[in-house]
Amino acid sequence: MRAVLLDTPAPIETHPLRLGHVDVPQPSADEVRIKVDACGVCRTDLHVVEGDLEVRRTPIIPGHQVVGTIESLGASVTDRQIGARVGVAWLHRTCGCCSFCTSQRENLCDSPDFTGWTVPGGFAEYLVAPARFTYPLPDGFSDLQAAPLLCAGIIGYRCLSKTGIDDWSGARLGLYGFGAAGHVAIQIARARGAEAYVCTRDREKHQALAEELGAVWTGGTMDKPPVALDAGI
Structure with a gap:
């Protein structure tokens, strides 16, 4: 699949992003694969690209305001359907067992993953995400309208x-x-x-x-x- 890749952080004026080809990701048991229809650009993406956030994965596919359509389900996913329109946000996955996760404060998790920083993001044709961290989207929003709501919203x-x-x-x-x-x-x-x-x-x-x-x-x-x-x- 086509994807926008960052090999080494650098000032955006030096054009550090490149268009490349990578394998289509396969969902693990609790994940879904999503065909990306739109992905917003956030200031945090710029922080990743320019190295304001430490490198956690290389190369990395940025992008964390993702709107797309579920294309395939992991073996244990029962609460999502193929063809459903969903969003994927910055918080990709949490541990589920630290004091924050067990007190409904998952945003403060001790060992989280983040879309487009520690795991591949939405500047690509497809991405995978844990089903419980995908968000069903109502029909009242277009893809372009919905994407920024997954971060700023x-x-x-x-x-x-x-x-x-x-x-x-x-x-x-x-x-x-x-x-x-x-x-x-x-x-x-x-x-x-x-x-x-x-x-x-x-x-x-x-x-x-x-x-x-x-x-x-x-x-x-x-x-x-x-x-x-x-x-x-």
Whole structure:
């Protein structure tokens, strides 16, 4: 199959990625093989490519915002179906037995694998992933719309869920920084009826985008919002 490969990290301007051919991966017992239909590009991919994250596998296929169709099932997989559309995110697999995994905090696992860093990712025609770390996707999103939600969407949604806000109508939410996760979070918060106050240093781009998406106030990173906030993320 065709895949984008990184042999040695280097500045992106030097074009360290190459198009190559590798064997089609075979799923192990608890995995599924997915035909990739779309894969988003994340800032973390750039960290992998440029070596900001230590090399864990070489060559590596980057990409961790994957949308695709299940093509084959491992021998023990019973809760996924061939032909189903699913997503694959950054967290590829966890140990399942450390104190974090056993307390519903798998994102802090002691020995995880990560899609596109420690295991091959989605810049390829196919990839394999543990069935329990694939996410069925609703029909309301196109592949291109769904892909970024598998990273920025997950982060933004989790942050909102940790605010402690139960009644969002009229709630005052502060957003500190306004990258990919922030611009997803503001849309969810506003749809729930909240007011958004955004602090970010880039006035020409990020503050302008925040205002376009309905922020009632924008300011610099160190500026104080004009009202008391119910929560900040």
